[in-house]
Amino acid sequence: MSETRGRFTFRGFSLSMHTMMKPMSQSPLNIFRTAAEWRRFRGTLAPGQPIAFVPTMGALHEGHGSLVKLAGEIVGRGGHVCTSIFVNPTQFGPGEDFARYPRPFAADVELLAQWDAQSLFAPEREEMYPHSGPAVTVDPGSHGEVLEGAVRPGHFRGVCTVVAKLLHIIAPTHLLLGQKDFQQQFILRKMIADLDMPVQVITAPTLREADGLAMSSRNRYLSADERPKAAAIYAALSQAAADIRAGGTSAEAVAGQLRKAITAAGLRVDYATAYDPTTLAPYTQEIADPCVLLAAARLGSTRLIDNVIVQFEPARFAAENQPSPPSPAPPPPGPTNPPMK
Ligand code: AMP
Secondary structure (H helix, E strand, O other): OEEEOOEEEEOOEEEEOOOEEOOOOOOEEEEEOOHHHHHHHHOOOOOOOOEEEEEEOOOOOHHHHHHHHHHHHHHOOOOEEEEEEOOOHHHOOOOOOOOOOOOOHHHHHHHHHHOOOOEEEOOOHHHHOOOOOOOOOOOOOHHHOOOHHHHOOOHHHHHHHHHHHHHHHHOOOEEEEEHHHHHHHHHHHHHHHHOOOOOEEEEEOOOEOOOOOEOOHHHHHOOOOHHHHOOHHHHHHHHHHHHHHOOOOEHHHHHHHHHHHHHHOOOEEEEEEEEEOOOOEEOOOEOOOOEEEEEEEEEOOEEEEEEEEEOOOHHHOOHHHOOOOOOOOOOOOOOOOOOOO
C-alpha cells in the first residue's frame, strides 16, 4: 500500500484517507487524522454503542492484534473497535529511540483491517501538541518514579498525559491495555480511577514468540545474533516464578538469581525484581502472594521489558494477569479489572 496526499493506494484501489475497505469484509476501516474528524464520526454512532479503544505506537505485531481482537469480542457485533497510532514524543527521554522508532504505517493499516478494527485515529504531532508541548500535564504520582520511571524519568508523565488526551478525544467505553507493560497499565488504571474517567479498563495477557520472548515493536531492532539471547529474560522470569512457587521466597535471592541469569545471556540488566502487583510496592524481605516479577534489560542498543505474575492461590489475582505460556496463539479473554489496593 502506498500513501499520497489524503489518499491511499491499497491492493490496487485508490481510497480516501477516511475509508479503507477491509479485505473480504464489508465494513470499512475509517482513518482519522484529527480529533474533529473522529468526533464528527463518533456523533454518527448509535447512542450507548460500546466503543473499545486500543491505543498503540504502531509497528504492530500479533500482540497488538490480540488486543484488537479481544476488543472486538468485548463490544460484540453492535460495538465499535477504535485503535490509535501515535508515537508520543513526550514519553521518550533525551537519547531514547523516538527518532528511530519504526513507523510502517501502510503495513499497520493492513494489519488493523485484517484484525477487524473499525477505526484508526492517527494524528500528527501538531494535532496532539499544537504548541510544542503541553503546559498542563498529568502527574503519575509516586508509582511513576520506580522501575521504568526510575530509568526513564518523565516517561509516565508523558504516557498519562497522552492517554488522558486520547481518552478525552475517543471517549471509549472500554480501554484495552497489555500486561506486557505492567507498570503502565497499573498507573493508567490509577489515573482513570483517581480522575474519575468513565472507562472500563481491560488488561490483556502478553503474547509471546515460540521461545517465550514477549512480542514487542522493539524486537525488530534485534540482530540475528541478539535475537536468541533475548529469550533469556522470559526464561529467567519463568524460572524465578517456579522457584518462588517451590518455596524460594527471599526477595533478595530471587532478584539476585534473575540478574545472574539475564546477565549470563549477555544482557545488561536495568532492574530485575519482585513487586506486589496490587500496590506496586517492592517486596524487600519475603515475597508474598500475589507477586509480579519485572525485568528490563539491554541487548546492544535495544531495551526490552517483561514481567510474569506469580500466584500462590489462583483465585487471588484476575486470570488475565496470569503469565501466558510461550505460544504465539492468542489466549482467551479473562475477567476484567484485577484487584488494586
Ligand atoms: P505499544 O504500541 O508498544 O505502545 O503497545 C500498545 C499496547 O499493546 C499496550 O497496551 C501494550 O501493553 C500492548 N502490547 C505490547 N506488546 C504486547 C504483547 N506482546 N502482548 C500483548 N499486548 C502487548
